[in-house]
Amino acid sequence: MTTLSSSWLNALRAALGDRVSAQPGHLGAHARDEGTPLTRTPGAVVFARSEADVLGTLAVAREHGVPVTPWGAGTSLEGAALPVPGAISLDLTGLDAVGEVDPVGWTVTVGPGMRRLNLNRRLRPHGLFFPVDPGADASLGGMAATNASGTTTVRYGGMREHVAALRVALVDGRVLTLGSAARKSSSGYALKGLFIGSEGTLGVITSLTLRLHPLPPATASAQLAFPDVEAAVGASLTLRGLGVLPERLEFVDAATVRAVNRHRDRRDPEEPTLWVEVAGRDRGDVDAQLALVAEAAGLHGGQVVGEARTPEAAGALWAARHGVYDALRAAWPGHATRIGDVCVPLPALAGTAALALRLLGERGLTAPLVGHIGDGNLHLLMHAPPDDAGAWARIDHVLHALAAHAVAVGGTCTGEHGVGLRKRAYLRAEHGDALDVMRDVKALLDPRGLLNPGKVVGDPGWDPVPSS
Amino acid sequence: MTTLSSSWLNALRAALGDRVSAQPGHLGAHARDEGTPLTRTPGAVVFARSEADVLGTLAVAREHGVPVTPWGAGTSLEGAALPVPGAISLDLTGLDAVGEVDPVGWTVTVGPGMRRLNLNRRLRPHGLFFPVDPGADASLGGMAATNASGTTTVRYGGMREHVAALRVALVDGRVLTLGSAARKSSSGYALKGLFIGSEGTLGVITSLTLRLHPLPPATASAQLAFPDVEAAVGASLTLRGLGVLPERLEFVDAATVRAVNRHRDRRDPEEPTLWVEVAGRDRGDVDAQLALVAEAAGLHGGQVVGEARTPEAAGALWAARHGVYDALRAAWPGHATRIGDVCVPLPALAGTAALALRLLGERGLTAPLVGHIGDGNLHLLMHAPPDDAGAWARIDHVLHALAAHAVAVGGTCTGEHGVGLRKRAYLRAEHGDALDVMRDVKALLDPRGLLNPGKVVGDPGWDPVPSS
Numbered sequence: 001m002t003t004l005s006s007s008w009l010n011a012l013r014a015a016l017g018d019r020v021s022a023q024p025g026h027l028g029a030h031a032r033d034e035g036t037p038l039t040r041t042p043g044a045v046v047f048a049r050s051e052a053d054v055l056g057t058l059a060v061a062r063e064h065g066v067p068v069t070p071w072g073a074g075t076s077l078e079g080a081a082l083p084v085p086g087a088i089s090l091d092l093t094g095l096d097a098v099g100e101v102d103p104v105g106w107t108v109t110v111g112p113g114m115r116r117l118n119l120n121r122r123l124r125p126h127g128l129f130f131p132v133d134p135g136a137d138a139s140l141g142g143m144a145a146t147n148a149s150g151t152t153t154v155r156y157g158g159m160r161e162h163v164a165a166l167r168v169a170l171v172d173g174r175v176l177t178l179g180s181a182a183r184k185s186s187s188g189y190a191l192k193g194l195f196i197g198s199e200g201t202l203g204v205i206t207s208l209t210l211r212l213h214p215l216p217p218a219t220a221s222a223q224l225a226f227p228d229v230e231a232a233v234g235a236s237l238t239l240r241g242l243g244v245l246p247e248r249l250e251f252v253d254a255a256t257v258r259a260v261n262r263h264r265d266r267r268d269p270e271e272p273t274l275w276v277e278v279a280g281r282d283r284g285d286v287d288a289q290l291a292l293v294a295e296a297a298g299l300h301g302g303q304v305v306g307e308a309r310t311p312e313a314a315g316a317l318w319a320a321r322h323g324v325y326d327a328l329r330a331a332w333p334g335h336a337t338r339i340g341d342v343c344v345p346l347p348a349l350a351g352t353a354a355l356a357l358r359l360l361g362e363r364g365l366t367a368p369l370v371g372h373i374g375d376g377n378l379h380l381l382m383h384a385p386p387d388d389a390g391a392w393a394r395i396d397h398v399l400h401a402l403a404a405h406a407v408a409v410g411g412t413c414t415g416e417h418g419v420g421l422r423k424r425a426y427l428r429a430e431h432g433d434a435l436d437v438m439r440d441v442k443a444l445l446d447p448r449g450l451l452n453p454g455k456v457v458g459d460p461g462w463d464p465v466p467s468s
Numbered sequence: 469m470t471t472l473s474s475s476w477l478n479a480l481r482a483a484l485g486d487r488v489s490a491q492p493g494h495l496g497a498h499a500r501d502e503g504t505p506l507t508r509t510p511g512a513v514v515f516a517r518s519e520a521d522v523l524g525t526l527a528v529a530r531e532h533g534v535p536v537t538p539w540g541a542g543t544s545l546e547g548a549a550l551p552v553p554g555a556i557s558l559d560l561t562g563l564d565a566v567g568e569v570d571p572v573g574w575t576v577t578v579g580p581g582m583r584r585l586n587l588n589r590r591l592r593p594h595g596l597f598f599p600v601d602p603g604a605d606a607s608l609g610g611m612a613a614t615n616a617s618g619t620t621t622v623r624y625g626g627m628r629e630h631v632a633a634l635r636v637a638l639v640d641g642r643v644l645t646l647g648s649a650a651r652k653s654s655s656g657y658a659l660k661g662l663f664i665g666s667e668g669t670l671g672v673i674t675s676l677t678l679r680l681h682p683l684p685p686a687t688a689s690a691q692l693a694f695p696d697v698e699a700a701v702g703a704s705l706t707l708r709g710l711g712v713l714p715e716r717l718e719f720v721d722a723a724t725v726r727a728v729n730r731h732r733d734r735r736d737p738e739e740p741t742l743w744v745e746v747a748g749r750d751r752g753d754v755d756a757q758l759a760l761v762a763e764a765a766g767l768h769g770g771q772v773v774g775e776a777r778t779p780e781a782a783g784a785l786w787a788a789r790h791g792v793y794d795a796l797r798a799a800w801p802g803h804a805t806r807i808g809d810v811c812v813p814l815p816a817l818a819g820t821a822a823l824a825l826r827l828l829g830e831r832g833l834t835a836p837l838v839g840h841i842g843d844g845n846l847h848l849l850m851h852a853p854p855d856d857a858g859a860w861a862r863i864d865h866v867l868h869a870l871a872a873h874a875v876a877v878g879g880t881c882t883g884e885h886g887v888g889l890r891k892r893a894y895l896r897a898e899h900g901d902a903l904d905v906m907r908d909v910k911a912l913l914d915p916r917g918l919l920n921p922g923k924v925v926g927d928p929g930w931d932p933v934p935s936s
Contacts, residue, residue, distance in 0.1 A: 104705060105814040105844075127709065147654045158652055160661075161629065176902040181813035183843040184626055185880035186615045186665055187887055188895055188924060189906045193628075193661035197654055217711045237572060241595065241682045243749030281711030281760060285753070292749060345649035346573040375651040376573075412653035419655060427656055434644040437913070438657045444912055445905070456656060 008064035009044055012088070015056040019047045019094075030089035034136065035077025035339060036422065037386070042069070042089035049094040051206040054169045057090050058204065061450050062171060069452045070200035072142030073115060075134075077339055078420030080146060080199040080455055092141055095206065101126045106212040107164055107181050112141020112205045119210075128212040131156040134416060141205045146418035147197035151248045154374030156213065158416065160196050165209035168195050168202075171446050181209055194441065199418055200452040202445045216279030219247065220286040221314045222293045224276065225269040226302040229253075230350035232274050236374055237346070238296040239276070244289045248277040250321050251373035253357065255366065260320050263327035268305055268320060274373065275321045277314070324368050328381055335383040340399040342406035343377040343415025352405060356380055359401055363394040377415035378402075404429070424460040476532035477512055480556070483524040487515045487562075498557035502604065503545025503807060504890065505854070510537070510557035517562040519674040522637045525558050526672070529918050530639060537920045538668040540610030541583060543602075545807055546888030548614055548667040548923055560609055563674065569594045574680040575632055575649050580609020580673045587678075596680040599624040602884065609673045614886035615665035619716045622842030624681065626884065628664050633677035636663050636670075639914050649677055662909065667886055668920040670913045684747030687715065688754040689782045690761045692744065693737040694770040697721075698818035700742050704842055705814070706764040707744075712757045716745040718789050719841040721825065723834065728788050731795035736773055736788060742841065743789045745782070792836050796849055803851040808867040810874035811845040811883025820873060824848055827869055831862040845883035846870075872897070892928040 012020045021027075022044050031041040043066075046057045061068045067087040074081055083089040095111030098119065102108065106128060110119060116130060117137045123129050132143060134150040142148075144166065149158025156162070165179035178192035179185075195202055226232040229251070236249055251274055252260075258270040274297075278289040286309070294304045308314040328337070344352045349371075356369055356378065371378040382399065384391035403413040403426050413419075413426035427435050438457045442449075454462045480488045489495075490512050499509040511534075514525045529536045535555040542549055551557040563579035566587065570576065574596060578587060584598060585605045591597050600611060602618040610616075612634065617626025624630070633647035646660035647653075663670055694700040697719070704717055719742055720728075726738040742765075746757040754777070762772045776782040796805065812820045817839075824837055824846065839846040848867065852859035871881040871894050881887075881894035895903050906925045910917075922930045 102813070102815060104701075106705075107813070147652075147658075149652055149654075153652060157629070160658070161625070170905075174901045176905065177900060178902055180878050180880055180898075182811040182874075182879040182883070183814070184615075184617055184621060184811055184845065184883055186617075186882045186884050187880045187891065188899055188903065189666055189670075189909055190615075190628070190658070190661040190664065191902055191905060191909075193658040196658065198657055202657075214709045214711075233572075237574075243682075243685045243747070243753070279711070281756070285711070285756065288749070288753065343650040343652055345570070345575070346651070347570060377652065406650075410648050411650040412648055412655045414654045415650070415652055416654050423655065430648075431656055432645060433642045434646055434659055435656065437638075437644065437659060440912055441657055441659075441909070444908055 008060055008066045011060045011064060012044060012046065012057065015060055016046055016053055019049060019053055021045045021047065030071055030083060030091065033074050033076040033079060033081045036079045036082065037336065038079060038082060040082040040085050042083035043086040045089045045091050047091045047094055051167070051169065051175065054090065054204050054206050055173060057088060058169055058171055058173060061088060065448065065450065067450050067453050070145065070204050072112060072139030073137065075136035075138045076142065076146060076420060077417040078414065078422045080418050080420035081142070082421065084453055090204065093139065098122055101128065102181070105181055107209050108212060109207060109209045110140055111207060112139060114140050116140060116143065123212060127215050129215050130162070130210055130212055132159055132162055140208055140210065144196050144205055144208055145199050147416070149416045151250060151372060153372060154249050155245055155247050160193060162211045163192065163196055163208055164211050166192050166195055166205055167207040169204045169206050171451050175206065197418070199420065199456050201442060201456050202451065216247070217281050218283055218286045219277055219279045219314070220290050221275065221277045221308040221317050222290055222304055223268070223306040223317055223320070224274040224293070224297045224302050225271040225305045226274065226300065227271065229272050229353040231300040231302055232272050233346065233349050233373060235296045235300040235302055236274065238299055239293060242292045242296060244278060244292050246276050246374070247279045248275065249372070249374040250275045251371040252321060252324060253369040256324055256368035256370065259327045259331055259368070260323050263330045264320065264323055266320060273305070275318060324370055325381065328368055328383055332383055334385060336386040338382045338395060340380045340382060340402060341377065341415050341417045342402055342411060342413060343375060344406050344409050344411030346376045348409040348411060349373065349376045352409065353378060355405055356402055359398045363398060365394055365398060375415065376411065419456045421455060421463060424456070424458060427457065476528055476534045479528045479532060480512060480514065480525065483528055484514055484521055487517060487521055489513045489515065498539055498551060498559065501542050501544040501547060501549045504547045504550065505804065506547060506550060508550040508553050510551035511554040513557045513559050515559045515562055519635070519637065519643065522558065522672050522674050523641060525556060526637060526639055526641060529556060533916065533918065535918050535921050538613065538672050540580060540607030541605065543604035543606045544610065544614060544888060545885040546882065546890045548886050548888035549610070550889065552921060558672065561607065566590055569596065570649070573649055575677050576680060577675060577677045578608055579675060580607060582608050584608060584611065591680060595683050597683050598630070598678055598680055600627055600630055608676055608678065612664050612673055612676055613667050617884045619718060619840060621840060622717050623713055623715050628661060630679045631660065631664055631676055632679050634660050634663055634673055635675040637672045637674050639671070639919050643674065665886070667888065667924050669910060669924050670919065684715070685749050686751055686754045687745055687747045687782070688758050689743065689745045689776040689785050690758055690772055691736070691774040691785055691788070692742040692761070692765045692770050693739040693773045694742065694768065695739065697740050697821040699768040699770055700740050701814065701817050701841060703764045703768040703770055704742070706767055707761060710760045710764060712746060712760050714744050714842070715747045716743065717840070717842040718743045719839040720789060720792060721837040724792055724836040724838065727795045727799055727836070728791050731798045732788065732791055734788060741773070743786060792838055793849065796836055796851055800851050802853060804854040806850045806863060808848045808850060808870060809845065809883050809885045810870055810879060810881060811843060812874050812877050812879030814844045816877040816879060817841065817844045820877065821846060823873055824870055827866045831866060833862055833866060843883065844879065887924045889923060889931060892924070892926060895925065
């Protein structure tokens with residue numbers, strides 16, 4: 001099943017012609033994602049251009065028992081997009097159509113291969129935008145498949161809140177239309193939500209109708225330094241209590257500010273730091289909100305380090321936050337990176353951040369700690385020389401301890417990166433008996449286990465040996 | 469199975485003692501909901517006081533094959549809470565515990581029998597509130613079970629966005645904990661969402677962890693009159709574009725304003741009318757928003773009819789909106805009522821409202837048309853003498869045509885009232901093949917069909933004959 005078989009490849013070519021490739025370059029480009037050191041080389045890549053191509057691929061998969069793993073932009077971090085070695089990588093980047101923007105209902109229907117930056121370029125003339133921003137220029141199908149979120153989730157929510165409708169191809173050849181452009185419904189079971197975050201294990205997304213928002217008339221930003229993480233969390237809550245719901249609310253630890261200072265020749269206070277963006281109806285509105293930002297910071301012993309009231313100034317202010325990854329690359333050239341993500345209830349956030357820094361220190365590691373603090377979502381940007389097995393073992397230990405801690409304090413092992421191959425081991429502790437029900441749902445929709453097998457609810461011990 | 473059987477009743481009494489009642493008064497009180505003329509008298513009511521009581525009831529149901537229908541406040545409108553005649557009504561009002569309010573994470577855990585007004589009274593000293601407001605003083609378990617929403621959904625979302633975690637008892641005796649107090653997650657399949665809106669057909673909710681919001685520091689309201697529905701919709705969108713996201717945005721048709729004028733001796737312009745509540749950080753903030761409300765109305769030919777800047781004034785202003793039902797009762801004493809609800813994409817909203825008024829006119833009916841206009845959600849408050857079969861047939865025709873229209877224009881047959889018994893006929897047209905998958909999910913979790921049988925995804929032709 002997992003080895004290259006001429007019969008299924010011939011069937012695929014007969015059905016899909018030149019959309020099928022077994023060229024080494026194409027295979028290699030679908031063998032790795034952005035976050036894992038793993039290589040899982042497919043036996044063929046289907047460059048689908050239509051829903052019919054997806055259905056054709058699934059028909060061959062069905063008839064020949066060949067696994068299929070959907071592929072968007074390859075920006076996944078936990079292995080969700082890695083194919084079964086020798087099997088099919090179903091590349092959906094060709095399904096990148098964008099429908100007409102609905103100027104009244106504020107929706108647009110896109111193919112799963114459309115990427116978010118391109119979408120936002122097309123939306124701007126309409127005065128609208130799609131807020132979910134995971135950092136990477138991910139595909140919208142991939143973002144739905146992992147329930148991605150990011151910097152703006154504190155205000156707008158993540159993918160789950162922004163997918164109004166989905167078309168999903170099931171492995172048996174049915175195509176479901178789930179949800180609608182209506183803003184709410186109490187009609188039937190919420191199957192749409194079941195597919196969001198299922199990482200291609202239950203069906204293949206062939207189209208998404210997305211909710212859009214009006215571009216805010218005015219925005220402004222502030223950078224705030226705090227004595228400790230708890231004070232930063234407290235200030236963010238006080239701000240909400242004062243009636244300010246920020247567009248973005250981003251945290252970086254003190255050591256990372258130091259690294260960015262060195263890399264960019266900045267002199268920011270080397271303390272736990274927040275970046276806050278507020279949006280409003282006009283300049284006066286955002287100025288009033290900035291005043292409350294300063295007040296909230298002051299109530300928790302923090303101070304305003306910088307403010308930005310123009311797009312240019314905001315670009316410079318946020319450069320320090322966005323410069324974290326570059327500073328890491330500059331400080332440790334040649335290192336490979338691995339990003340770990342957990343999400344905890346807000347009362348546990350400061351303790352979780354402290355634990356992360358302590359775990360790093362105990363093992364002689366350094367790693368930027370960045371977070372979507374309003375959501376309780378923390379990221380560790382781990383790094384080491386690619387071949388330093390000892391360092392990677394210590395990194396694994398830290399990330400493991402952090403994920404286990406997040407579950408133990410009532411949080412989740414993955415806030416926005418998905419489960420893929422690498423977070424499966426925490427699902428039993430996090431979900432208990434519900435994991436068995438999840439597996440029943442998987443068996444219901446994919447009884448032969450052909451859709452992205454092993455991922456999400458699969459046996460944590462299962463990992464196909466690369467065959468090529 | 470659906471008749472009173474001494475063996476299961478004895479087993480229930482053995483397991484649950486005096487929490488079991490077969491007194492006619494108790495049976496009758498669980499035989500009707502608020503929205504349907506149907507009477508479905510149970511054979512026994514279990515007044516559960518704990519999750520253990522729920523599990524004990526399910527064990528008897530399993531062993532004796534007796535259907536169980538959960539009961540919250542009985543405020544359902546489409547028959548969701550009606551038991552199978554002669555079977556068990558599982559009354560959850562005794563599961564009304566309220567846990568400690570988390571002042572950092574802004575969550576609280578409640579039993580399913582807790583009602584929303586009582587909850588909000590308890591939250592107020594903490595400076596927090598639970599925004600989902602369906603009008604009725606419903607139980608929170610029932611609100612989750614029907615994915616209720618209401619007046620504040622335009623800003624905050626409905627139950628789906630506010631249930632952080634659920635405990636659900638399955639018919640096989642397992643208890644699942646779904647979701648967590650973390651604000652987001654990409655971990656595993658979204659089973660929590662599957663139970664929200666499932667109307668007790670997949671499991672029994674025994675506990676809910678709810679997301680809360682800070683009480684706004686300041687609020688103000690305006691009443692706006694428009695030449696037509698389209699102008700009212702346009703103004704609500706313009707308002708969003710100007711950077712104002714209202715707390716509430718409510719619509720009432722012209723004839724209904726006339727009825728309220730008569731009933732309350734008011735002189736409001738008898739035109740399509742919006743009530744808007746805005747919230748902000750202080751008086752200046754809400755005044756600025758009210759100015760934009762007036763501007764948005766003016767751009768669409770509307771005018772400000774009234775404004776309110778104090779809680780007392782707001783009470784008087786909103787009285788006209790809240791007085792719709794009373795005006796209906798006063799104008800047509802002795803009439804029974806039936807509320808129909810649909811939700812359509814916003815571009816279809818004005819057309820749907822016009823259709824509703826035309827359908828009424830063609831059949832010589834009058835009925836208030838009220839709507840959560842920012843969500844595209846319309847309600848018709850139908851009324852007639854209880855025994856006027858001809859009038860009720862015409863009412864059924866109008867509600868049927870409206871639900872079919874909502875589905876045909878890409879909306880949903882029920883925006884917030886659920887499916888129950890009466891909206892089942894529209895699910896095939898609305899969901900297509902997905903209805904079969906919903907039925908597969910039902911069969912997976914409740915293979916013998918003991919949980920609230922016939923509801924939501926059941927055969928639309930199935931309706932148990934009352935046995936008592």
